[in-house]
Amino acid sequence: MARGTLPSLAARGAPLSSPAAQLARLRAVPIDREFPEALTRAGRWPLRPSRLEILQINVGKVCNQTCRHCHVDAGPDRTESMSRETMEQCLRALAGTEIATVDLTGGAPELNPHFRWLVEELRGLGLHVMDRCNLTVLQTAPHRDLVDFFARHRVEVVASLPHVRALGTDRQRGEGVYEASIAALKRLNAVGYGDGRSGLRLVLVTNPVGAFLPGNQASLEAEWKRELFRVHGIRFDALYTLANLPISRFLEWLETSGNLESYLQHLVQAFNPATVPGLMCRNTLSVGWDGRLYDCDFNQMLELGVDSPVGHIARFDLAALEQREVRVARHCFGCTAGAGSSCGGAVT
Amino acid sequence: MDPRLHYFHCDDLQRFPEIGENRGDLAKKFFDWYGAVFADGALSAREKSLIALAVAHAVQCPYCIEAYSTDALRQGADLDQMTEAVHVAAAIRGGSSLMHGVQMRNHAERLGM
Numbered sequence: 001m002a003r004g005t006l007p008s009l010a011a012r013g014a015p016l017s018s019p020a021a022q023l024a025r026l027r028a029v030p031i032d033r034e035f036p037e038a039l040t041r042a043g044r045w046p047l048r049p050s051r052l053e054i055l056q057i058n059v060g061k062v063c064n065q066t067c068r069h070c071h072v073d074a075g076p077d078r079t080e081s082m083s084r085e086t087m088e089q090c091l092r093a094l095a096g097t098e099i100a101t102v103d104l105t106g107g108a109p110e111l112n113p114h115f116r117w118l119v120e121e122l123r124g125l126g127l128h129v130m131d132r133c134n135l136t137v138l139q140t141a142p143h144r145d146l147v148d149f150f151a152r153h154r155v156e157v158v159a160s161l162p163h164v165r166a167l168g169t170d171r172q173r174g175e176g177v178y179e180a181s182i183a184a185l186k187r188l189n190a191v192g193y194g195d196g197r198s199g200l201r202l203v204l205v206t207n208p209v210g211a212f213l214p215g216n217q218a219s220l221e222a223e224w225k226r227e228l229f230r231v232h233g234i235r236f237d238a239l240y241t242l243a244n245l246p247i248s249r250f251l252e253w254l255e256t257s258g259n260l261e262s263y264l265q266h267l268v269q270a271f272n273p274a275t276v277p278g279l280m281c282r283n284t285l286s287v288g289w290d291g292r293l294y295d296c297d298f299n300q301m302l303e304l305g306v307d308s309p310v311g312h313i314a315r316f317d318l319a320a321l322e323q324r325e326v327r328v329a330r331h332c333f334g335c336t337a338g339a340g341s342s343c344g345g346a347v348t
Numbered sequence: 349m350d351p352r353l354h355y356f357h358c359d360d361l362q363r364f365p366e367i368g369e370n371r372g373d374l375a376k377k378f379f380d381w382y383g384a385v386f387a388d389g390a391l392s393a394r395e396k397s398l399i400a401l402a403v404a405h406a407v408q409c410p411y412c413i414e415a416y417s418t419d420a421l422r423q424g425a426d427l428d429q430m431t432e433a434v435h436v437a438a439a440i441r442g443g444s445s446l447m448h449g450v451q452m453r454n455h456a457e458r459l460g461m
Contacts, residue, residue, distance in 0.1 A: 167426045208421065215422040219393045223424055 042273030093316035240345025275340030278347030
């Protein structure tokens with residue numbers, strides 16, 4: 001289990017715990033062009049949603065870890081957690097649409113007291129459920145049986161593991177995280193996850209451990225599959241490579257390590273127009289722990305609500321939401337750099 | 349001191365493509381070949397990046413060291429693996445020097461009584 005965890009920005013009262021301060025800090029960096037200009041040059045402005053395929057529900061900021069790069073500023077000291085009432089509003093919204101997939105995230109979503117009930121209700125609606133799991137939570141005493149729960153409800157497990165080896169994983173996520181993560185992966189494998197036959201899909205997600213973009217997703221996936229099986233006998237279905245967006249705790253680390261300007265400038269230089277059609281803000285809608293709606297989980301953390309009268313899941317109106325423009329700011333360069341980055345990994 | 353009076357400037361790494369402003373045909377051949385060399389093949393992109401990092405240290409090129417330190421991290425290597433790669437370069441360089449000691453001995457034996 002993670003030892004020596006740090007307090008969140010919020011608990012420390014750090015200036016960058018404020019979304020406005022984060023946006024202002026990003027605006028102070030000299031860059032060649034703004035995101036709308038980059039999209040305009042690519043013939044992609046304004047940015048509009050495509051068909052809504054995924055509802056991503058962030059059920060809270062409570063987490064058993066305090067990862068150094070966390071864009072949610074999650075941790076054990078956070079208290080924000082989605083209520084059962086808000087979850088019921090999500091279920092009502094979903095029942096009236098053709099949205100087929102629900103992506104549960106946090107924090108550690110499993111730490112929401114209504115998590116299992118929500119999963120059962122979503123599966124009862126016949127929806128595909130993805131759980132963004134930090135793996136170590138599966139090794140904690142009250143949650144060890146989640147492995148069987150996931151298998152029983154055929155939940156897709158999308159598990160964070162920043163590096164195939166311990167050094168980088170523990171540096172980003174806390175001492176002991178790698179060991180606990182490997183133990184959890186072995187237990188997931190034991191019930192059929194990642195075997196390619198059971199239909200129990202196990203995806204690993206890697207974020208770079210530092211101020212650089214991820215490498216080629218297909219190349220890394222092949223290496224990880226070979227290495228995790230060779231060293232630990234672990235199998236998984238796919239690897240998603242995600243870029244770190246310069247917000248929240250990763251922004252704080254960029255600033256204190258002296259990497260902020262060069263990282264943001266690199267993201268701008270690496271803008272790839274081909275990533276735009278596949279951006280997650282186009283086919284995914286993000287719900288905050290309090291029910292407010294956002295274009296993505298990053299906009300949620302920056303408190304950039306959807307540009308629509310439909311600002312809350314209780315007033316969900318798909319037709320109205322499809323008319324909106326996606327709200328953008330400088331952090332969006334993180335999703336369009338290189339091969340692109342979304343909740344489903346690289347987009348090109 | 350005028351910063352341009354130094355031989356190495358880290359910003360110059362970004363200017364590498366400028367080499368193609370003259371005889372662009374030759375630069376194109378080089379960059380096309382270079383790209384193909386580092387693609388996944390019988391060796392993975394990560395393995396090639398670690399080889400490049402080791403060679404960068406052997407030829408003591410600061411541009412290459414910076415470029416392939418970043419690239420090795422991107423390709424999924426960690427600091428243990430990168431350090432081992434540098435030790436490989438150092439071992440070959442050291443071993444090569446020591447191996448040439450045999451040449452020294454041969455020469456000394458020829459000249460000596």
